[in-house]
Amino acid sequence: MPPSLTPTAFPSIPLPGTPDRALLGFERLAAGPSGLKQVAERADGRQLLAAVFGSSPFLSQLLQTESDIAEAFLAQDAGSVLADLMAGLEAEAAAEGDGNRMARALRRARRRAALVIALADIAGQWDLEQVTAGLTGFADLVLRLSVDHLLRRSAETGDLLLPSLARPSEGSGLVVLAMGKLGAGELNYSSDIDLILLYDRDKVEYRDAEPCRTASCASPATWCTCCRI
Helix, strand or coil, X not given: CCCCCCCCCCCCCCCCCCHHHHHHHHHHHHXXXXXXXXXXXXXXXXXXXXXXXCCCHHHHHHHHHCHHHHHHHHHCCHHHHHHHHHHHHHHHHHHCCCHHHHHHHHHHHHHHHHHHHHHHHHCCCCCHXXXXXXXXXXXXXXXXXXXXXXXXXXXXXXXXXXXXXXXXXXXXXXXXEEEHHHHHCCCCCCCCCEEEEEECCCCCEXXXXXXXXXXXXXXXXXXXXXXXX
């Protein structure tokens, strides 16, 4: 017998947009992760899953791969789940020196953040300002961690002499300005981010040994002013 699709635990949660798809999602739980099955055993969990299964294939897939986020969402408030996720990502990024592994960690964290923010939105726990603040805060963190990672790698290879490897951005001469919705703190689910990057060449010493790739450069054998950003 399929679970009821009538809202009970979350008064403001929407009904599934496609009830048949919601029922199909529950049928597929038999082969799904154990954590998601435990979520479906709860009345509020079934209600939340029905809304997601019947409305968003993307979020439905995330529930399969990141089922622990759904469990955490039902056990504590969404703000705490997102804060724990971001703190974990920050700790992981600080210890990660490999670019490919760093990229994978960022992509997975993005999926997990999208899921918890969407669940809070769908369940009516967060209003529009909280949703956009959550998306913006996560994007800001990822941007900072990415810049720190790239600066740290450049310092470790000897290309840059930074004041601090623990806090690579501080005193690096690199300024990243967020424009548009990121700068206004109003990112939505489909937003990209628009950035302006500025660099103060007098802040740190640059020792890149790569030759200049500018065809018109007068000194193609050495790094020169025209290559600076």
